[in-house]
Amino acid sequence: MRRAVTCLCLAVAACGDAAQDASSGPRRQPPALGAVLEAALVAAETAVQAETRPAALALPGPDSELRERMLGLVELLASSPPAGEMASIAREDAAAGPADGALVLGQLLAEEGRALRQRRAAAELLAVLARAFPAAADAACEALSLAQGNAQEPALRRTCADLIGDLGTSTGPGAATLREAARSQLPRLLLRLKYEEDNSAAAALARTLVELGNGAGLAMLLEMESSGRLPGTADSTDSQAHELERALDSVTAMWGYSSVAAADAAWTRGELGQQAPGPGLRLATWHTIAALRGERIQLRGVDDGRFVLARLGPWAARLLARALTDEDIYVRIHSAQCLGRMGQRGAPAREALLAALADPLLAPQAAEALGAIGGAGVGAALLASIGTGQEAELRAACVRALGELGEPTAVVPLRALFGTTESPALSVVIARALVELKSADPPVIDFLVRELVSDAGPLAESALEVWMATEAPPDLAAAWAALSSAVIPGTGISGAGASGESAPIPTLAQARERRRRRAELWESPGR
Amino acid sequence: MDLRRVTGLVALALALWLALALLNHPAPAAPPVNFDSSNRCAECHPAVFDEWKSSWHARSWDDPDVRALSNDFANTDCIDCHAPRPVFSTGVGKRVLPRAARRSEGVDCIACHLIRDADTGAPGVAGTIDRPGAACRPRAMLDLQRPDYCGVCHDQHKTVRQWRASSWAERGIGCIDCHMPLRNDDPNQGRDHSCRGGHDLELVRSAVELRGKRDPQNPLNWVLEVENVGAGHHFPTDERSRAADLFWRPLVAVGATNADDAQPGPWRHLYRFRDPYRHETDIPATHLAAGETRRVSLGEEEARAGAEVALFYKLTPYYENPDHPDPEREARLVHSLTLKP
Numbered sequence: 001m002r003r004a005v006t007c008l009c010l011a012v013a014a015c016g017d018a019a020q021d022a023s024s025g026p027r028r029q030p031p032a033l034g035a036v037l038e039a040a041l042v043a044a045e046t047a048v049q050a051e052t053r054p055a056a057l058a059l060p061g062p063d064s065e066l067r068e069r070m071l072g073l074v075e076l077l078a079s080s081p082p083a084g085e086m087a088s089i090a091r092e093d094a095a096a097g098p099a100d101g102a103l104v105l106g107q108l109l110a111e112e113g114r115a116l117r118q119r120r121a122a123a124e125l126l127a128v129l130a131r132a133f134p135a136a137a138d139a140a141c142e143a144l145s146l147a148q149g150n151a152q153e154p155a156l157r158r159t160c161a162d163l164i165g166d167l168g169t170s171t172g173p174g175a176a177t178l179r180e181a182a183r184s185q186l187p188r189l190l191l192r193l194k195y196e197e198d199n200s201a202a203a204a205l206a207r208t209l210v211e212l213g214n215g216a217g218l219a220m221l222l223e224m225e226s227s228g229r230l231p232g233t234a235d236s237t238d239s240q241a242h243e244l245e246r247a248l249d250s251v252t253a254m255w256g257y258s259s260v261a262a263a264d265a266a267w268t269r270g271e272l273g274q275q276a277p278g279p280g281l282r283l284a285t286w287h288t289i290a291a292l293r294g295e296r297i298q299l300r301g302v303d304d305g306r307f308v309l310a311r312l313g314p315w316a317a318r319l320l321a322r323a324l325t326d327e328d329i330y331v332r333i334h335s336a337q338c339l340g341r342m343g344q345r346g347a348p349a350r351e352a353l354l355a356a357l358a359d360p361l362l363a364p365q366a367a368e369a370l371g372a373i374g375g376a377g378v379g380a381a382l383l384a385s386i387g388t389g390q391e392a393e394l395r396a397a398c399v400r401a402l403g404e405l406g407e408p409t410a411v412v413p414l415r416a417l418f419g420t421t422e423s424p425a426l427s428v429v430i431a432r433a434l435v436e437l438k439s440a441d442p443p444v445i446d447f448l449v450r451e452l453v454s455d456a457g458p459l460a461e462s463a464l465e466v467w468m469a470t471e472a473p474p475d476l477a478a479a480w481a482a483l484s485s486a487v488i489p490g491t492g493i494s495g496a497g498a499s500g501e502s503a504p505i506p507t508l509a510q511a512r513e514r515r516r517r518r519a520e521l522w523e524s525p526g527r
Numbered sequence: 528m529d530l531r532r533v534t535g536l537v538a539l540a541l542a543l544w545l546a547l548a549l550l551n552h553p554a555p556a557a558p559p560v561n562f563d564s565s566n567r568c569a570e571c572h573p574a575v576f577d578e579w580k581s582s583w584h585a586r587s588w589d590d591p592d593v594r595a596l597s598n599d600f601a602n603t604d605c606i607d608c609h610a611p612r613p614v615f616s617t618g619v620g621k622r623v624l625p626r627a628a629r630r631s632e633g634v635d636c637i638a639c640h641l642i643r644d645a646d647t648g649a650p651g652v653a654g655t656i657d658r659p660g661a662a663c664r665p666r667a668m669l670d671l672q673r674p675d676y677c678g679v680c681h682d683q684h685k686t687v688r689q690w691r692a693s694s695w696a697e698r699g700i701g702c703i704d705c706h707m708p709l710r711n712d713d714p715n716q717g718r719d720h721s722c723r724g725g726h727d728l729e730l731v732r733s734a735v736e737l738r739g740k741r742d743p744q745n746p747l748n749w750v751l752e753v754e755n756v757g758a759g760h761h762f763p764t765d766e767r768s769r770a771a772d773l774f775w776r777p778l779v780a781v782g783a784t785n786a787d788d789a790q791p792g793p794w795r796h797l798y799r800f801r802d803p804y805r806h807e808t809d810i811p812a813t814h815l816a817a818g819e820t821r822r823v824s825l826g827e828e829e830a831r832a833g834a835e836v837a838l839f840y841k842l843t844p845y846y847e848n849p850d851h852p853d854p855e856r857e858a859r860l861v862h863s864l865t866l867k868p
Contacts, residue, residue, distance in 0.1 A: 152808075195806045297622055297682050300805070303604045329617075333624055337603065364627035392563055396628035423563055425629045456631045458589040462599065505595040505843065508586060 028358040036326040037290055040319070044283035051279055057139055059103040070094075070104040070125070078121035094125040095132040102129050102136035106143030109160075112152065120159050123147065127163045130181070134174045137181035138280060141167060145185035148205070154198035161201065164189070165208035183212050184280030187288045190216055190308040199224065203231035203247060210251050213275065215267030216311035221248050222264065270345040273313020285309070285316055289323050292338075294330030302334055310341035314348055321349035324356050324366070332362045340369030350375050357381060357394075364397035371401025379407035386417060396429050403433025411439040418444060428456045432463035438471060452519040453512075461515055479521050483514055557662040562650050565635035571662070578720040579636065587633035592842055596768060608680040609633065613641040615653060615668075620675040634680070642666065655717070677702045684802065686764045693817035695759030705730075705759065725769055725842065728859055734758035735771075735815070737838050737862040739825075748826040749866050751836055753800070753815060761814040763800060763840070770801040770841045771861065774854050775825055778833030778865065791835065794854050798823045801844060830866070837863035 060066045073090045080086035094101065108114060108122040123144060130140035141164060148160035168182030189209060193216060196202040202220060209217025224230070224244060231243050248260050255272065257263040266272050277285065291305035309316060323335040339346035339353065346353075350373055356366035367385065370378045382398040382405070390398075399417075402410040411434070418430045431448050434440040440448075445467065451460035468477045506514065560567055569576035579585055587593065587609045597605040603625075610630040611623035629635070640652040651664035658665050670676055674696075678687035681702075690696055706723060710716035723730045734757040742748040751773060755762045763769035774794035800821070803810035815821055825834065839858035846852035854860075 197806060294617075294622055297620070297678065299604065299607060299622065299683055302622075306604065330622065330624070341603070365625075368627065393626060393628045400627070425564060425631065428631070429628075455589075458594065459631050506591050508589070508591055511589070511591040 028355075030358045030360070031325045031352075031355050033325055033327045033332075036322055037286070037293070037328065037331055040286050040322065041283075041290065044279065044286045047279040048283050057100045057103050057135065059107075060100060066098070066101060067104050067107075070101050070122075071108065073125060074105070074108055074118050074121045077125060078115070078117040090121075090125070091128050094128045097129065097133055097136075099129065099133035099136040099139075102126060102133075102139040102143070105129065106139060106146075109143055109147050110150075116153050116156060119147070119151070119153075119156055123156070123159050123163055127167055130167055130178060131170065131174070134177040137167070137174075137177050138184070141178075141181040141185050145188045149188055149192045154201040157192075157196070157198070157201040158204040161189070161204040161208045165204075165211040168208070168212045180278040180280060184278065184284050186212060186214060186281060186312065187284045187308045190214070190311050191304055193217075193220060193311075194304065194307050199229050200231045202229070203244065207247050207250070210247075210254065213255075213273055214311070214313065215264065215272060218248075218251055218260070218264055218267060221251070222260070268344060270314045270343075270347050273345070274315060275313070277315055282319070285312065285319055289319065289331065289335065292323075292331050292334035293328050302330075306334060306338055306341065309335075309338040312342075314342075314345045317342060317346045317348040320346070321352035324349070324352050324359075324362065329361050332356070332359070333365045336362060336365035336369045340365070340372040343372050344374065346373045347375055349373070350378065354378070354381050357385060360391065363391075364393045367394060367397040367401045371398075371404040374405050379405060379409055382407070383410060383413055386413065392423065392426065396426055399426070399429045399433050403436035406437060408437070411437055415439070415441070415444075418447075424451075424454075424456065428459045428463070432459065432466070435463050435467045435470075440467060440471070446522075449519050449522050452515045457512065457515045461518070464518075476521060480518055483518050483521075556660040559649070559664060560662040562637055562641055562663075564629060565632050565637050568636040568663070575717070575720050576636070579722075582720065582722045583724065583726050584634035584722055585632070588631050589633070592768075596843065606630070608683065611638050611680065613638055614676065614679050615642045615670075617679070619670045619673060619679065621679065623679045639671070642668070672701065672703055674701045677706075681765055684765050684767060686760045689760040689764060689816065693759055695817060700759060702759075725763065725765070725840070728840070728861070731840050731859075732861055734762050735838065735861065737836070737864055739836055739864050739866045742824060742826075745826070747831050748824055749830060749834065749836075751797075751823045751825055752820055753823070753838060754820040755815040755817055759817055761802070761816050763802075763814055766842075767802050767804050768843050770799055770844045772796060772800070772839050772841065772852075772854060772858065773798040773823060773836065774839060774852075775827075775830060775834045775836045777829040778835055778867065793851065794837070795827075796852060797825060797836075804844075825866075831868075833868060834866045835863065836866060837861075 073094050077087050077090035080090065094105075105122045105126045109119050109126065111119070114122075126136075126140040126143055130137045144160045144164050144167075148157050148164065151157050151160070164182050164185060167178045170178040186209075189205060189212075193202070193205055193209070196205055203224060206217040206220035206224070209215075210221070211217075221244065225248065230241055231247075251263050252258065252260055255263045255266070257266060263272075288305050288308050291301040309320065317339060320335045320339050323331050326332055326335075336353065336356065339349045346369065350370070353366045353370050353373070354377060356362045357370075359366070363385070367382060370382060379402065382402050385398045386395050386402075399414065402414065414430050414434055414437070418427060418434065421427055421430070427447065428451055431440065431444045431451075434444050435448075445464075448460045448464050448467075451457065452464070454460070464480070468480050472480070565576075565579075583590065593605065593609060594600065597609075600606060600609075606625040607623055610626050610633060612626045614623060617624050626638075629637070636652075640654065642651050642653050643649065644651065649664070651666055653668035653671055654665035655667055655671075656665060657667050674687050674690060675682075682688060687702075690702070695701075703718060707718040707720065710719055725731060734755060736752075736754045736756050738752040738754070739749055740752075742750040753771075753773070758764070763771055773796075775797050776792045776794050798813075798821075800813050800815055801810075802812045802814045813821075825836070827834075837854070838861045839854040840861050841858040846854075846857055
């Protein structure tokens, strides 16, 4: 029976290859490439300049009367009780303008040598000025987000994050301008999210992101809750936990969902954050995409860019889709990676990614991104690229993507390919995909067990880890897990397995020994 | 001229022509190799392959440290350098790009040597000689020897930049001179592909010297000197996770009356050499430039009667218990010395 099934699979695979070769006709032409990024940057700059806002602000000289006045207001606010009359006077005076005062206050806020209370006062007055003068909104939000990103003092970072959130949720006259000015700082705020280590500043930043409609803030709040990272602004641990809880509750109210989980799921599915970006945010996003270019050797800017872009809403996928045809291969590949990391939020780029499968340099990353995004036509397109006539890179990427996608129609072709391919490297990838599809039959598992002690050991171990968590017999899974976390007598192995739990890191020899011991589990009688 | 002589000359000319034709005709080329795995290279180059196999380039994907620090490569940023596309496909001096297949082969033969013909796209390998008839179609490419070549990955943490600012660059001593030396100093035997680096304790030991003496300014104190004498770049370099730590402990344990009876106490941390991670903004960069000497004062009262000092090297930066680090278990001893009055 098994032989008959194998023959059938092989026949299907052969037909698949033949059908693909015969039916696909002339191969799809690669998309035309061009200076997409450069053109987009110029267009975005033009759009920002063309906005019907008052003329750009002018920074007065260092000895100007305006600077003296703003400095006086800052000192007045900083030295007065927040609810006192003097503080009110300072705020009212700041609201009297002029809008150029935002640039002065931005300078004062950025001066590291200045006392913290003065810098916090400057931040607060910036927000006052922005509310009073739409012309000051962009400058104020930019100054606040720069300080939010650069200030050494967590308290100041927290204040700035809170103020941006407040401006971004303004109501009343000029609110649209304020919201857009605050949203245009999203890339900068997201970058800070990557590096923020202070719990209270991180919580404030996360709240602000939520207020600006970005789910990365919600993810951060959830991560803080699950890992016990408490904000630290309240006196007791209970109060801190309560503060975090309140922040999470506010998300449901703000986004209109019945629970935090529902809000998080909606963000993950790409149902939120569809709103088209204004000119400022569009320009900031194109500048972030520009950081992906290949002109610098260091990956730092690329890593930061990938982090930020992957956390933007679905609207950003449309921009990244355009970047897939940029003439710079680095921009194309890293844009595809960002789309993959967005998951379902990357869906607006699906068609562009399908077209990118015809770009020989980009195709593997496009396939991997499609595996994360999914949707109509993706499974078929990936299946069409796993045949023997394709590049090894693309085949591996498509197989991996099919597994991640959970594409049920892939099971038969993948089983057939597993039986016929002569590439051990590809076999491991196929086996992993079959495990993810919950379709790994005994020959596939046996193969992975054999590979545990080969060069592909870490990949095989990682695949078997998935199988252990889903389909393995409980006694085997328990024995496997025991070799992951327990100290193995005589070896000193106590390290993290492929599951990555927190534990001392084993040496290479110890890791190999662990895999060898795990492979031996299948040698026990009755298995 | 008689007929026999003419016939003889003609025969000689024919023979010469035939010989020349045979000599000029290239040997039939071996069928081109299919570069689907670096294991193919072992068929003709087993010794070099074995050297590479023993190297950390070969382990760049399955090194447990990397897997742990990258969260099992869930941090996909790490893939770019740990499973790169062929360097020549992106260009020497340019950033590498990640590949989708053969990741478990790490930084492999194909990543460093695969080239493609500009006109036909036919694959070949970059090497030290042109041999168009060989299966892998090698071509001599001097680019392989340039520090910028190594820099496509190793300049991520500015190692090549550090080298370029050092006297080693002025003297023309590049990456491969130390990390891929000629086998037996013989150019005909090619270069060692085990690519020794920070995992090689002997190489680490040769990079720095540790010295100690009484502080001339304050004779009760000691001053320790660590000098980067052998690395053409900072010590440590490349990976921000790398660190070197100076520890000390009293020569005579507190309470012991006889030095021979005394058990050495726990090591006490004195100084760290390291380039911190980007997010560690409160930690200064203290790695040691090529040729630089760092002086560290040891003025603890318990050290005055004598102390044992040791320099340890770590591949990952953190100790399990930062308050009570155990360098002998968690790090590797580079140098030690005894300070006696």
